[in-house]
Amino acid sequence: MDCKSTTPGSNPGAASYSYSDLELTVTSPVRVRFAPSPTGYLHVGGARTALFNWLVARRLGGVYVLRLEDTDTERNTDASVRTIYDGLRWLGLDPDEGPEQGGPKGPYRQSERDELYRGLADELLVRGGVxxxxxxxxxxxxxxxxxxxxxxxxRYDGLCRAVSREDAEARVKNGEPFTLRLKVPEGETVLPDLIRGEVRVKNEDIEDIILVRTGGAVVYNLAVVFDDHHMGVTHVIRGEDHLTNTFKQLCIYDAMGWTRPVFAHLPLILAPAGEGKLSKRKHPEAALEWYQRKGYPPEALLNWICLLGWSFDDKTEIMTREEMVERFSIDRVVKSGARLNLEKLDWMSGDYIRRMPLDRVVREITPYLVEAGFVASPPTADEATKIHAVAVAEQGRLRCFSQITELAGWVFAKTVAYEAKAAANLKKRPDTADLLRRYAAALPEPLFADGKALEAWARDWATASGLGFGDLVHPVRAALTGRAQGPGLFEVHLILGHATCVARLSSGAGAAAS
RNA sequence: GCCCCUGUCGUCUAGCCCGGUCUAGGACGCUAGGUUCUCAUCCUGGAAACACGGGUUCAAAUCCCGUCAGGGGUACCA
Structure with a gap:
């Protein structure tokens, strides 16, 4: 274990930073980390924390490490570990060092660092920090x-603070169970925070929390400090929910005689409407998987998340990953909590999808069509052609890829189901059934090779029938798709093909007449 | 309860540090209109905010204090 050989007091990178010169640091290696606990899903807020850390590392030429904070053996699950890996990979935020990729400061799971912790805890005791x-x-x-x-x-009343060293040693020797508590010194603790400025707390308001459990297992607040120090972490960028913890951790750094890293506490992400932060039960959109399942392009999600609590200026919205790296700076992070704005995500995602190469759209929507049972897995050649046509037709309307099934269900449906508005369009005029039959009979099959030509023909046909173009288009669309809106009508014709069009027109006529 | 953080349109934010250029800018959403066979896109317009109260100042969204509101923490969880 490399970490064992690191001597206390040596934290090469951190010593040269003060809280105001993060941006100036170029020569020394910046090391940041994302340290989630694998107790559930990967939270969007966690994803943002990962992103900001990654951005800082890329921007400053530093190293971004992933560490799993799994000291709570009761609540950790392997499934959760996997969703963390998956989520980060999906977003393109793979760590430089971590449980999967290894690295010189490993191991990167706290559960595997116990040996280190015990030695350090002993030292902390000797130094009187605990x-x-x-x-x-x-x-x-x-x-x-x-x-x-x-x-x-x-708060703990401090009873055992009064126990003399001799008594304590005797009781320990006697086998009496004990924990190790932080011995908070007198005075005041000041945290220079990159985002919040100086935050100060009177030490009497910091509790003598338990750092080592009965049995010797260390608790989160101790493990983080040990790890951040031994992993050479120079900047701790994490959620504001850790703000109070930081004061306890600061006490530990000081007791160990270690240089403190620079801290930045990010504002929390709040629920869209209700109050409080996002909870899994009430807000499925708290989990990154929710977005993955809905099929938002990861680059859109990243862009959206990036703008949650941070902005480049008063205009910039859409940014590539490279632009984010180029522009990101921690001192433009806002202090107040941000509510999730899913409408904005939809807009942004739609924009990304619209500007995406067609073959990507095809690739992304296919699994949803398969899942819906619309096409085989893998799709047949005919189906592939259809998927391609559908992608062309619906690309402009998609906000996320899973939407393809509701948007293009009519293409694959055996029988057309009429939406209320479409049904109304079929019955708006008494002669609609007749119109649809005549139109079906007249539809020239050869023109199905060319949408423009077909449209020109249809316009002429409408005029010749004494109809406005709209009078023709609306009922025909209803009959063909069962919907009142969708792609251009002649695009619809081509996707469906002559035979299907004629059949649907005839069913539509039936529905219009009934 | 106690400690800490925060408070600009419904939402995300720019502006605040270095008071006047802010009759407060942008984006999403909403809304009116235009384009189009519909929807989406696109274009043009509109409504919409400095939490409140005191100071300081010739002048405050910007500085100070208080109030209120929201959030976080308060475990042998992380």
């Missing part, structure tokens, strides 16, 4: 209960 606590869970609970009843701040 003290043994023999309080039972029961006593802790009753203390808390009383504090609640007295409407007084809930």
């Amino acid at each position: 003290y043994p606590c023999f309080c039972t869970k029961e006593r802790l609970a009753s203390v808390r209960e009383k504090q609640i009843a007295d409407r007084v701040t809930q």
Whole structure:
């Protein structure tokens, strides 16, 4: 384990940074990390944190590492680990160092670093940063209960701080179970935050939290510090929900005599309408997988997420990944929480899809058509032709790829289902059934090779029948697609082909007459 | 309860640090119209915000204080 050989106090990169010169740092290696805990899905907010870290690393020529914070063995799952890997890969945010790719500062899962932690915890104890606590869970609970009843701040009362070193050693030797608690010093702790400026807290407001559990397992707040230090992390960029933790962690850095990294606390992402942050139960859109399943282009999602809490200027909306790298800076991150705006995502995604090469659209929509049972897997040659035509016809309307099934269902349907508006279009005039039959009979099959020619013919036919073009178009569209809107009518003709058109026109006439 | 963070159109934001150029800009959405066979796209227009109250100042969205509101934290979770 490389981390073992690193001596305390040596954090090569961090020493040269102050909180104001992140942007000036070019010569020393910047190291940032994304450190999710694999206890569920990958949160959009997590994805944004990963993105911002990645951006900082790319921008400054640094290293972006992934570390799995899996010290809570109760809640970790392998499935969750996989969604993290998948999600990051999908977004193109693969780490430079991490559990999958390895690296010089591994291992990158906290569960595999226990040995390191134990040694370091011992040292922390020797340095007086931590003290043994023999309080039972029961006593802790009753203390808390009383504090609640007295409407007084809930916090460890510090009983075991008073235990003398000799007593403590004796009790430990005696086999009495104990935890290790942070010994918060007197005074005040100041956090220079890249985004928030200086945040200060009186140390009396920092609790003597448990850092090592009964049995010796370390707790998150200790593991992060040990890891960030030994992995040479220079900038800790994470969600604001960690802000209070940071003060505890700062105490640990100081107790160990280590140089503190630079911190930046990102604003939280809030639920679209309701209050509070996104929760999985109430907000499926909290999970990155939700977007993957809906088929948003990852580059669109990245663009959207990037603009959540950060902006380049007062105009810029659409950016390539390269432009993001070029323009990103942590000091343009806003301080206030951002609500998810899914309408904006739809707009942005639609824009990306519209400007995308056609073959990509074809490739992306195919799985959804397969899943819907519209085409075989893999599609037959005929179906492939159809998919291509559908892609051409609907590219301009798609907001995400999964939408293709509702947009183009009519192409693959055996029988046409009429939407309310389409049904109305079939019945607007009493002679519609007759119109549709005459139109079907007149439809010239040879013209199905050329939409323009077919349209020209149809216009003439309408005029000759004494109809406005619209009078023809609306009922025909209804009969052909069952819908009131969609691609150009003659595009529709070509996609369906002559025989299908005639059949649907005739069914449409039936529906119009009934 | 206690600690911390935040507060510009419905939403994301620019502007705030270095007060006047802000009758507060952009985007999404909404809305009126134009183009088109419909929808989408595209074009043109519109409604829409400095949380509130005090200061400081010739002048405040911009500085200070208070209030209110929202958010986060408050575990032998991360």
